[in-house]
Amino acid sequence: MKSLVLERQHELSLRDFPIEREEEHLGPRDLRIKLHTVGICGSDVHYYTHGRIGPFVVTAPMILGHEASGTVIEIGSEVATLKVGDRVCMEPGIPDPNSKATRLGMYNVDPAVRFWATPPIHGILRPTCVHPEAFTFKLPDNVGFAEAAMVEPLAVGVHAATKARIRPGDIAVVLGAGPIGLVTALSALAAGCARVYVADLATKKLEIAESLAPAIVGIDAGKQSIAERVKADTDGWGCDVVFEATGSPKAAARVFEPLAPGGCVVMIGGQPDPISYDAGAAMIREARVENIFRYAHVFPRCVAMLASGTIDVKPLITRTFSFADSVEAFDIAASAPAVDVKMQIELPQ
Numbered sequence: 001m002k003s004l005v006l007e008r009q010h011e012l013s014l015r016d017f018p019i020e021r022e023e024e025h026l027g028p029r030d031l032r033i034k035l036h037t038v039g040i041c042g043s044d045v046h047y048y049t050h051g052r053i054g055p056f057v058v059t060a061p062m063i064l065g066h067e068a069s070g071t072v073i074e075i076g077s078e079v080a081t082l083k084v085g086d087r088v089c090m091e092p093g094i095p096d097p098n099s100k101a102t103r104l105g106m107y108n109v110d111p112a113v114r115f116w117a118t119p120p121i122h123g124i125l126r127p128t129c130v131h132p133e134a135f136t137f138k139l140p141d142n143v144g145f146a147e148a149a150m151v152e153p154l155a156v157g158v159h160a161a162t163k164a165r166i167r168p169g170d171i172a173v174v175l176g177a178g179p180i181g182l183v184t185a186l187s188a189l190a191a192g193c194a195r196v197y198v199a200d201l202a203t204k205k206l207e208i209a210e211s212l213a214p215a216i217v218g219i220d221a222g223k224q225s226i227a228e229r230v231k232a233d234t235d236g237w238g239c240d241v242v243f244e245a246t247g248s249p250k251a252a253a254r255v256f257e258p259l260a261p262g263g264c265v266v267m268i269g270g271q272p273d274p275i276s277y278d279a280g281a282a283m284i285r286e287a288r289v290e291n292i293f294r295y296a297h298v299f300p301r302c303v304a305m306l307a308s309g310t311i312d313v314k315p316l317i318t319r320t321f322s323f324a325d326s327v328e329a330f331d332i333a334a335s336a337p338a339v340d341v342k343m344q345i346e347l348p349q
């Protein structure tokens with residue numbers, strides 16, 4: 001079937017790819033899904049521009065894409081919760097159901113997890129896929145396909161806010177106004193924060209952040225000290241939670257500075273190399289540090305918040321491309337335009 005294939009670093013093509021042979025088999029608890037919308041993720045772009053992310057190296061042609069929504073077109077014999085015609089979004093990582101991590105409820109850290117568009121597993125920038133019922137979620141009528149394809153990145157923010165154990169009225173700081181930083185800010189507000197500062201160097205991204213909610217306050221980190229600003233607004237106390245969503249070692253090195261005593265830092269941004277960390281600053285605050293790896297058990301919560309209007313991700317979707325233009329879409333995404341948050345690709349229906 002025609003698919004967006006990363007042939008090797010720097011080379012993408014839209015071509016027939018023989019994935020049907022691997023995927024013909026529809027198990028009793030599987031669904032066949034016609035893809036509708038697929039978001040372009042920073043990780044997809046990174047595989048295109050760098051050919052690898054940490055230990056995951058593209059050594060053979062791989063189909064990209066993992067942020068997806070679509071329609072069920074065929075169901076396995078034991079599928080009970082979904083039917084043909086249901087509109088759905090899909091969680092892209094499938095763990096081994098019998099692994100110790102899965103049995104402990106931490107299926108996202110199962111070393112055997114198979115995650116779309118993480119070598120050697122193919123992604124879903126293609127017309128159809130086969131996916132387990134257990135990792136597929138029905139969309140209410142008022143949640144569109146584009147929003148539904150945002151559930152995957154939103155899940156990262158909701159998982160981070162959950163790990164932070166936010167209490168109503170908390171003050172949070174999000175370092176980084178990329179797509180993950182912004183969904184984290186929205187998740188922190190949904191969890192009860194009174195105010196969320198979003199810090200970045202790009203003015204345009206801060207404007208987008210502030211447009212999302214009155215309780216989101218931008219900090220231009222190139223012009224102002226994040227810690228000084230937060231302390232000035234909190235009688236010198238600091239914020240309850242810092243979310244590190246840049247993946248920059250420089251940001252991570254100073255992550256405890258705006259944090260109040262007893263506060264929590266959540267590390268979200270991927271760090272391919274070891275980084276330095278101010279253990280003394282963490283100690284004098286008795287800071288709690290949480291790390292997240294993707295997410296677990298949050299897709300139904302994300303869908304419910306989109307349906308109720310608790311979270312609106314539509315302003316984050318800044319550009320939509322047709323599947324035929326997907327190579328061009330990736331080239332634009334690789335140039336990281338300041339005006340864009342999330343770009344998506346729509347497949348022909």
Ligand SMILES: [Zn+2]
Nearest residue numbers: 041067152153
């Ligand atoms: Zn993603």
